Amino acid sequence: MSENITVIGAGTMGAGIAQVAAIHGYRTTLCDVSEDQLASAVGAIEASVEKGIARGKTPEEARERVQSGLTTESDLQQACQGATVVIEAVPEDLGLKQSIFQKVEEVIADDALLASNTSSIPISKLAANLKSPDRFVGMHFFNPVPIMALIEVIRGESTSDGAIDRTVDLAHRLSKEPIVVKDSPGFATSRLGLVIGLEAIRMLEDGVASAVEIDKAMELGYRHPMGPLKLTDLVGLDVRLAIAEVLHEQIGEQFRPPQLLREMVEKGHLGKKTGQGFHDWSA
Numbered sequence: 368m369s370e371n372i373t374v375i376g377a378g379t380m381g382a383g384i385a386q387v388a389a390i391h392g393y394r395t396t397l398c399d400v401s402e403d404q405l406a407s408a409v410g411a412i413e414a415s416v417e418k419g420i421a422r423g424k425t426p427e428e429a430r431e432r433v434q435s436g437l438t439t440e441s442d443l444q445q446a447c448q449g450a451t452v453v454i455e456a457v458p459e460d461l462g463l464k465q466s467i468f469q470k471v472e473e474v475i476a477d478d479a480l481l482a483s484n485t486s487s488i489p490i491s492k493l494a495a496n497l498k499s500p501d502r503f504v505g506m507h508f509f510n511p512v513p514i515m516a517l518i519e520v521i522r523g524e525s526t527s528d529g530a531i532d533r534t535v536d537l538a539h540r541l542s543k544e545p546i547v548v549k550d551s552p553g554f555a556t557s558r559l560g561l562v563i564g565l566e567a568i569r570m571l572e573d574g575v576a577s578a579v580e581i582d583k584a585m586e587l588g589y590r591h592p593m594g595p596l597k598l599t600d601l602v603g604l605d606v607r608l609a610i611a612e613v614l615h616e617q618i619g620e621q622f623r624p625p626q627l628l629r630e631m632v633e634k635g636h637l638g639k640k641t642g643q644g645f646h647d648w649s650a
């Protein structure tokens with residue numbers, strides 16, 4: 368099925384999703400309230416496409432597909448005109464996401480698919496105030512989006528089988544591997560990933576080992592491609608804190624955010640994107 372894809376939010380995830388959609392030949396609109404954010408997302412997409420081409424992972428025609436098929440728009444409702452799929456990737460804030468989808472629903476075609484890239488907010492909560500919650504799904508991508516193979520497809524209480532099938536089909540067309548999971552707190556990936564990530568931070572607080580050693584433990588001892596503290600730096604400490612807060616409230620004590628994580632976020636040490644997290648990324 369040919370789709371026109373609008374991605375809302377031009378942060379790391381939104382830019383990655385838009386890149387993957389555009390290089391697979393979909394007409395793609397990337398939307399963000401900030402023109403600066405849109406410009407920096409386009410720069411990041413172009414650089415990543417060039418890297419992919421240089422590595423032989425991305426076909427040469429991807430460059431042209433991005434140039435001709437990817438547009439940016441700062442007005443939300445304008446960005447959704449003519450869209451057949453809307454994928455939201457804004458920060459983990461229930462009110463913000465709900466208000467975006469309400470505005471989107473005012474202008475979108477009746478048969479358009481609405482998806483959220485949320486890592487932790489229940490899909491059924493996000494869809495609660497929508498007129499047509501049956502076409503609402505979770506479509507959870509992973510960072511770095513152009514490289515990571517998985518899309519976690521989340522079925523909300525009201526999501527129709529048709530919406531799930533269409534999302535699974537789209538995931539395959541984006542060269543990703545989908546899994547379909549129930550709408551339960553943290554789905555499959557955030558719930559499991561956070562357990563290791565938060566415990567690694569508590570181990571650092573307890574002085575069990577240094578950040579480098581804790582990461583090495585999982586890289587060399589368990590063959591994880593990246594240790595849990597490096598991964599937290601990659602994802603963003605603010606992003607992980609927001610997910611932990613949701614899971615702490617919904618599941619319980621094992622997801623209570625460690626004090627060290629809160630302090631680092633307060634200091635603006637958000638990981639790779641700010642140059643400083645559990646590791647130094649300034650170089």
Ligand code: CAA
Pocket residue numbers: 414415416418419420422424425485486508509510511513514515557560592593598602606
């Ligand atoms: N486009 C396409 N392919 C690219 C590319 C690009 N721009 N850049 C690199 N690649 C390819 C490389 O060619 C390479 O392919 P092969 O393995 O076939 O050779 C592969 O991607 C890895 O690239 P690198 O060699 O440059 O990097 P690396 O080996 O150091 O791996 C990594 C980097 C992929 C990030 C790896 O460390 C990793 O998998 N880390 C874990 C990432 C992870 O767990 N992400 C999930 C985070 S949780 C999340 O995102 C969800 C959430 O809700 C917050």
